[in-house]
Amino acid sequence: MKIWIPSIKTGSGSDVYMIRLAESLRNLGLTVELQWFPHVFEFCPLLLRAIKPPADTDLIFVNSWTAIGFTQHKIPVVTCVHHCVHDPDYRPFKSTAQAIYHRLLIFPYEKAGLQAATQVVVGSEFTQRKVQECFNIKAQLITYSVDSEKFHPIQKDKNNKRPFKLLFIGNQSKRKGFYLLADIMQQLGEQYTLNYTSGLRTLEGETHIPYAQALGKLSDKQLIAAYQQADALLFPTRYEGFGYAVAEAMACGLPVISSDCSSLPELVEEGQGGFLCPPDSVDDFVAKIQQLESSTALCEQMGAYNRDKAVSTYQPKRMGLAYIQLFKQLCHV
Numbered sequence: 001m002k003i004w005i006p007s008i009k010t011g012s013g014s015d016v017y018m019i020r021l022a023e024s025l026r027n028l029g030l031t032v033e034l035q036w037f038p039h040v041f042e043f044c045p046l047l048l049r050a051i052k053p054p055a056d057t058d059l060i061f062v063n064s065w066t067a068i069g070f071t072q073h074k075i076p077v078v079t080c081v082h083h084c085v086h087d088p089d090y091r092p093f094k095s096t097a098q099a100i101y102h103r104l105l106i107f108p109y110e111k112a113g114l115q116a117a118t119q120v121v122v123g124s125e126f127t128q129r130k131v132q133e134c135f136n137i138k139a140q141l142i143t144y145s146v147d148s149e150k151f152h153p154i155q156k157d158k159n160n161k162r163p164f165k166l167l168f169i170g171n172q173s174k175r176k177g178f179y180l181l182a183d184i185m186q187q188l189g190e191q192y193t194l195n196y197t198s199g200l201r202t203l204e205g206e207t208h209i210p211y212a213q214a215l216g217k218l219s220d221k222q223l224i225a226a227y228q229q230a231d232a233l234l235f236p237t238r239y240e241g242f243g244y245a246v247a248e249a250m251a252c253g254l255p256v257i258s259s260d261c262s263s264l265p266e267l268v269e270e271g272q273g274g275f276l277c278p279p280d281s282v283d284d285f286v287a288k289i290q291q292l293e294s295s296t297a298l299c300e301q302m303g304a305y306n307r308d309k310a311v312s313t314y315q316p317k318r319m320g321l322a323y324i325q326l327f328k329q330l331c332h333v
Helices: 013-027 045-050 088-093 096-116 125-135 178-188 220-229 244-251 282-293 296-313 316-331
Strands: 002-008 031-037 059-063 077-081 119-122 164-168 192-197 212-216 232-235 256-259 274-277
Touching: 002 013, 013 031, 013 059, 013 244, 013 316, 045 096, 059 316, 077 096, 077 316, 096 125, 119 125, 119 316, 164 220, 164 282, 178 192, 178 282, 192 220, 220 244, 232 244, 232 282, 244 256, 244 296, 256 282, 274 282, 282 296
Parallel strands: 002 031, 002 059, 059 077, 077 119, 164 192, 164 232, 192 212, 232 256, 256 274
Antiparallel strands: none
């Protein structure tokens, strides 16, 4: 079976998803062609209709924003909604220009693509509900994956005198809760340190966060090392379609302190793998971090719980097999 994945570079988790999906399917014996297109096609995905699928393509897998550019072929099209930007709860994290762009341009194209696609898939129950609410379309849930052989724990220095090491992974945006980090670290004080990335996008200007170090953009190897050297993931995000940073941290055996919103409760089990805090509650984040810092045993217990869950739930093979079953059904193989 040959799968064509035409994809637009977005500088977000959707790029990571397409790369990991292609790798997972190839490892299971499928022929997969992942083809990248310039970002300009996002503004007019109908231009993609001029591009012919590779020879012998059995199925097309594409992001929901550009699915309408590929539904005219007599080939099954599976489209994925990573997170639903049309959800009213997403509105506070958009600029006025983004809101207009999403409503007037993206929504009509995305809706038409979802309606014309053979099957719609999502990576979390939360996104599944939002697609139903926003588009009145039922989507199939296939949970995203993390390679737990690459993302794995290492033995840590148990010196109690060293600062407690927090890590933030993600784009430096309002939606990711980046603006809370300075206040959280100010309250925590010098017993704690924070490493933070710039995600897949570059932030203009400088941001001062006490007791923190900016890591910039990281390679895969550097990203894994950052997780392995941390004591806990701090992730005060406000909206996630899935939450790759959380799943990766779990695979690396880290406890997670995150917001109690969107898809996060599906990943982080309160009191078992970490803590879910009310969104924007700096005091609650600080209290939960201090609770973790005061107990090495609790950190290890939560980290081990997360590692076990990541290995059993987010395996690439499990995701790949679920897709293969779907693809065979659609292609009548």
